Amino acid sequence: MKKIAIYPGTFDPFTNGHFDLVKRAICIFDEVIIAVAPSGRKHPLFDIQERLNLIKASNKEFKNVKVEAFTGLLVAYVKKKKGIAILRGLRAVSDFEYELQMAHMNRRLNTDIETVFMMPSEEYSFLTSSIVKEVASFGGSVKGLVPDEVEKALNDKFKKTKD
Numbered sequence: 001m002k003k004i005a006i007y008p009g010t011f012d013p014f015t016n017g018h019f020d021l022v023k024r025a026i027c028i029f030d031e032v033i034i035a036v037a038p039s040g041r042k043h044p045l046f047d048i049q050e051r052l053n054l055i056k057a058s059n060k061e062f063k064n065v066k067v068e069a070f071t072g073l074l075v076a077y078v079k080k081k082k083g084i085a086i087l088r089g090l091r092a093v094s095d096f097e098y099e100l101q102m103a104h105m106n107r108r109l110n111t112d113i114e115t116v117f118m119m120p121s122e123e124y125s126f127l128t129s130s131i132v133k134e135v136a137s138f139g140g141s142v143k144g145l146v147p148d149e150v151e152k153a154l155n156d157k158f159k160k161t162k163d
């Protein structure tokens, strides 16, 4: 049986921390589906189509990484995709409490689906999409923190808002 992991998130935008996790996960799973939540509540900088395109471009070297939008209950989506695991990243203790809550709730909703946590490389353990957006919005360089496509998209986005 194909071992499929679902990696859900907002990915606004996709960073090298996310990418680090995907690369670790494809060593363990046969396929990783990056499941992008539209996230109306968070007022994303990039709309869903922009995020999907950037994530696809960032992962084009991997045949076993798929990128899709999803809405609704995560465990229902995982079941539909025949996934066996939900992949989440743990950067620091600050991530832990919320992730533990989510993992227990998802287990309660479907006991067959495991949540698997992975830690990124140390250099990305401080990295969040929010901090990347903040730095880029003030014209700071985010080179090396995000894939090249994302760096370009951030520069374009903030150049446009300044013009």
Ligand code: ADP
Pocket (backbone or CB within 6 Å): 008, 009, 010, 011, 012, 015, 016, 017, 018, 021, 087, 088, 089, 090, 091, 095, 119, 120, 124, 125, 126, 127, 128, 129
């Ligand atoms: P959310 O689900 O809160 O919208 P994100 O889209 O920011 O979160 O991230 C999706 C997942 O990736 C989460 O599990 C988050 O902990 C993880 N993640 C975010 N940034 C990093 C990073 N720098 N290194 C490892 N994992 C990360």
